[in-house]
Amino acid sequence: MKMVAAIAGLAIVFVVLWDAFETIILPRRVKRKVRLARLYYIWAWLSWSAVARGFPRWKRREAYLSFFGPLSLLFLLVLWAGGLIAGFSLLHWAAGDAADLGTCLYFSGTNFFTLGLGDITPRTPVARLLTVSEAGTGFAFLAIMIGYLPVIYQAFSRREINISLLDARAGSPPSAGELLRRHSGQQGVEAVRQLLHEWERWSAELLESHLSYPVLAYFRSQHNNQSWLAALTTILDACALIMAGLEGTCECQARLTFAIARHAVVDLAQIFSAPPRRAEHDRLPPADVERLRHDLSSVGLQLTKGQETDQRLRELRRMYEPYVGALCRRLLLPLPPWMKPATHRDNWETSGWDSILRAQREESPALGDEEHF
DSSP states (O other), rough: OHHHHHHHHHHHHHHHHHHIIIIIIIISSSOOOOOHHHHHHHHHHHHHHHHTOSSSSSHHHHHTTTTTHHHHHHHHHHHHHHHHHHHHHHHHHTTOOOOOOHHHHHHHHHHTTOOOOOOSSOSSHHHHHHHHHHHHHHHHHHHHHHHHHHHHHHHHHHHHHHHHHHHHHTTTTOOOHHHHTTTSSTTTTHHHHHHHHHHHHHHHHHHHHHHOOOGGGOOOSSSTTTHHHHHHOOOOHHHHHHHHTTTOOOOHHHHHHHHHHHHHHHHHHHHHHHHOOOSSSSSSSHHHHHHHHHHTTTTTTBBBSEEEEEEHHHHHHHHHHHHHHHHHHHTOOOOOOOSSOOOOOOOOOOOTTTHHHHHHHHHHHHSSSHHHH
């Protein structure tokens, strides 16, 4: 029996340490389907998202979903630590440190967290070796996990900077039509080229960071009408418009940005086992194409007319929309519109104090906004 316990303990310790190494330290995606962290996130997200779907209010659902990313990461560390303590407790019991597993579990926990209480003393050379090994493993494990947490949060912070900058450039929620409208004029072509160049690099960073740490995909943005998926889809939409036939724009840079952005959504859909499929509703029906063409022409941007342009746009959309739609359904992240809704204001135009300011203006209509401030 003790031999079986020793083998089981060694197997548990090895599986947990290897899973932690592949998840946190190894800077590349792991394709094995049977992994502790993978199974943990599949079942945890299924349970968490099932509860979220029951929320009647969208804002409450988003607030609830925003807790999953950070909490899941912390509970994953707890799961790994618990597995190592359980594995070493079986080894201690097999080595004869105590008569019952409960005492060995307590002894293993004190060793793993290097408490050094001293109320239980290993008696045999094998038991002493196990004690030293577990203390070293626990110290190294905790140090590495704590050291990698800032790396993950720095990647999240870098991702969110450009998403926040997109607020004034493409609206809230962002849209490709509004992005191009706001970058029209004499310096518009250069401004769009520079913006797409920046988002080419952002897409590459997103691809690298989210493949290395898929948990980042569960981290929600600060505002409910912003997300990394909406921002990435907006850039793909804008590139598709330019490549389809938007006259006088930077088609070369659009092709480069489109390539890396599509690469990101395709690989991430594969990581989350979200197979692409045709959307139930067309994001840009023919009537909206004409509206979009009219809106762009009002600011001097000409989207060429004709079946060739419309067909080209449909082909480009088919290259990425099935994947962003699959990620949308899997992660419960909304996709952006192609044109800004008329009643929406940008996030920078709103404030949590708006209701108070409106009440003050109603009480003193003669006063201007500056006097209220």
